[in-house]
Amino acid sequence: MSVPCPIVFDLDGTLIDSAPDIHACVNTVLRENAVTPLPLDRVRSFVGGGVELLWSRIIAARGLDPADRPVLIAAFMARYHDATALTRLYPGAAEALAALADLGHPMGICTNKPLAATRNVLAHFGLTGFFGAVIGGDSLPQKKPHPAPLHATFAALGAEDAAAAGLFVGDSEFDAGCAAAASVPFLLFTGGYRHTPVEQMAHEASFSDFSQLVRLVLEMRPRVPAG
Numbered sequence: 001m002s003v004p005c006p007i008v009f010d011l012d013g014t015l016i017d018s019a020p021d022i023h024a025c026v027n028t029v030l031r032e033n034a035v036t037p038l039p040l041d042r043v044r045s046f047v048g049g050g051v052e053l054l055w056s057r058i059i060a061a062r063g064l065d066p067a068d069r070p071v072l073i074a075a076f077m078a079r080y081h082d083a084t085a086l087t088r089l090y091p092g093a094a095e096a097l098a099a100l101a102d103l104g105h106p107m108g109i110c111t112n113k114p115l116a117a118t119r120n121v122l123a124h125f126g127l128t129g130f131f132g133a134v135i136g137g138d139s140l141p142q143k144k145p146h147p148a149p150l151h152a153t154f155a156a157l158g159a160e161d162a163a164a165a166g167l168f169v170g171d172s173e174f175d176a177g178c179a180a181a182a183s184v185p186f187l188l189f190t191g192g193y194r195h196t197p198v199e200q201m202a203h204e205a206s207f208s209d210f211s212q213l214v215r216l217v218l219e220m221r222p223r224v225p226a227g
């Protein structure tokens with residue numbers, strides 16, 4: 001049989017719905033600074049490019065002083081690094097990961113979320129053992145949509161030739177751009193935090209429910225008997 005392909009997953013908006021925790025941490029910091037809180041939809045629309053971009057958008061939305069950015073980010077990170085109480089796994093995500101692991105797929109995480117917060121949320125949901133490589137938003141100088149984090153995740157899985165063999169599963173424009181820049185086929189989870197209509201995003205296939213994922217992977221990477 002052919003070797004099961006490596007699969008790299010995005011995290012926020014793909015495996016987990018973490019926007020409610022991000023929203024709560026943001027609003028705690030805003031309240032502490034006597035700034036009007038932001039609605040959940042607004043904060044969710046700011047997620048995808050990492051913590052620095054999140055706060056650039058919050059500062060622009062609330063007309064805050066950009067000079068306060070480092071202090072605001074530090075106050076946010078003190079809460080965010082272990083914030084899991086309001087975060088939920090998307091239905092069927094854990095079952096799909098287990099099924100793909102049972103089929104022998106090496107799996108990794110490539111997220112713009114900071115690494116400490118990533119490791120804490122993976123541990124919280126009992127997912128750590130599924131992933132042979134975890135690259136966070138602060139693991140490298142570059143973040144998605146730069147291709148470097150995705151290349152690094154596949155390399156850490158021992159899959160240097162990821163472009164030919166691997167798959168990247170994500171929810172956002174940052175993921176689609178990263179996959180294209182890295183020449184890795186992209187599976188779009190349509191239930192996450194994207195802004196762009198599905199048909200306007202570059203992707204090889206899409207799914208709206210994790211019960212569809214294993215079949216999709218097997219269709220995209222059929223196991224052909226060797227020889």
Ligand SMILES: O=C(O)COP(=O)(O)O
Pocket residue numbers: 010011012013014046047048049050051054110111112113114144172
């Ligand atoms: O934290 C973010 O802004 C985005 O994280 P993600 O790359 O897992 O979607």
Ligand SMILES: [Mg+2]
Pocket residue numbers: 010011012013014048170171172192193
């Ligand atoms: Mg995402």
